[in-house]
Amino acid sequence: MSESAIHVENIRKRYGAVEVLRGVTLQVKASSFTTVIGKSGSGKSTLLGMIGGLEQPDEGRISVLGKDISTLSSDQLAHLRRRSIGIVFQGFNLIPSLTAIENVQLPAAFEDRATATHRRRRAEALLGKVGLADRFHHRPAALSGGEQQRVAIARALINEPAILLADEPTGNLDEATGAAVLDLLLGLCRDTGVTLVAVTHDPDIAATADRVIEIKDGRYQV
């Protein structure tokens, strides 16, 4: 697949007096691995949030899987995220009251394409794939950081998304654990043809990407 999965066109975003994105235009090919790098405050996380429909640009247009998301309602954006976009966060963001398997099933709670049994089996399979077959019933507090991030990766993939957005996915992990988590993430995305866009500070991660986008002074640097 070589079509564009994400098309960002001249987007601008301002927070108060600070304009963090100043007319960014880029395209991300389907099934590719793209990293977005830049200094702190450069606007790379803002860009990721906009692609995920969780942040609105002040100007410009974003298309995801051929849909202009700036025209979608909040319910339609939620539907798009549930069906087509998985998100992995730096801080894992698991729900502390739920077990690992319940966390993984959470995005599928309103998914009518599959039965509860099917959802559970898929969650079990995903947790098995990320090496947590023996951690189904552990709550986040009983898991290490690496394990929590692996649960978060399984959760992001439960609805078989076409795009996975990762915001500093190894930022809260030690080097060895981060490398293992990254390998896992890349492996799963490549196996399933998922388009992966990761925001990172880590040059080693950037080095493994098909494409590196650097945001500097609010603009995309080629």
Place this chain on the structure above:
Amino acid sequence: MDRWRYVARELRHRSGRSLATAAGIAVAVLAAVLLAALANSYSRALEAPMKTVGADVIVQLTGDIPPKLEGLVFPHPNALLPAKAVAGIRKEPGVVSVTRAVYLWELAPDHYQSVLGLEAGETGLDGLNGRLLQGRPLRAGDHAALLDSDFAGKNGLKAGDDIVVGGDRLPVAGIVDAARGGKVVRADVYLPLAVSQALAAAAPQVQALYAFGADDANMLLVKADRRRMEAVVERIKQLVGKKAIVSSEISFRETLESALFLSERMGLVLSLVVAVFAVAFVLRATASAVNERRREMAVLQALGWRWRDVHRQVLLENTVLALTGTLAGLALAAFAAWAIGNIEVTMEMPWDLSSTPHFIPEAAVDRRQSVTVPPQLAWQVLAAAGLGGIFAGAISALAALSTRRPQPWSLLRSE
């Protein structure tokens, strides 16, 4: 994983906050229901004597003090009722029946006794005969008396003995338990109307004030259509004149107005105050809980939950807490009502319904009446408190969510 499991997990995970919210609602429901039940019981206790004064309406006329307080006298204040007024009352719409009576005090240096002569009828001799403890019923044509059981006990009298009233020796036909009889004005000695009329007609201190004839009366016991009670009372006052003493549920209520006001209104006011504090507490607790969970709500949105799904989740959690608190509050209220047992209220009967001369030292004691009632949990109060509790929980969640809608990415982004 379904929604209900998530609700259960969340409530258990935040057990302290869940418990505090449910307890807040439980306390409010308990207080509101219990206060309403106690106020209602007090009101019922105050109203109880109205149902046992002897008739729906008792009519008397204010009279003068006799020249000498000796022998048979009309109780003060009491006067001869004009025959024209009595005939007029009988014809009034809403008046079901009229029983004529002669009410007398017999005063001697060392004792007194109250004497009531009654016609036959439900509010007269028939009602009295229904409370017979010993002896035989008293008929309209008898030359005999019935004695109140307390009076008979105090004076060592029983059926078959004699009693002297106004110098006339009368055989005691029977003893009645008039205190709990309910439908007659209470006296020590009960006579057929004709006997009491003859005694009054022959009594010097009665005749000194009134030309009491052998067919006159100084008291009427009126049975009325309760739906037309107010109109009947008003019309009787017009017929008898300015000096009429018309005792009824209405006059009794007026006499006890302040006590009834306190019991009815204060119960309501206190319930409302407690409810307002509880709602404020639940609002604050829910707002804090929602604030703590802003990041979690943002995560749910990032995972594809619609805002209304998040909304429903929080609403469901709070409603479950409210329902738990409400049921606990209702159960506690029922238990507390049972534990409290009966409520005893002692009150003074109005002078015009007292069988005891007010200048007798025991009069104040005799006029006191104690009524015992159990706290009653009215279904309307239970329903209102139940719905109020659940509503408080739900409205707290909605209020908290309306002011706390998170901007998801601002809470989740790495930089």
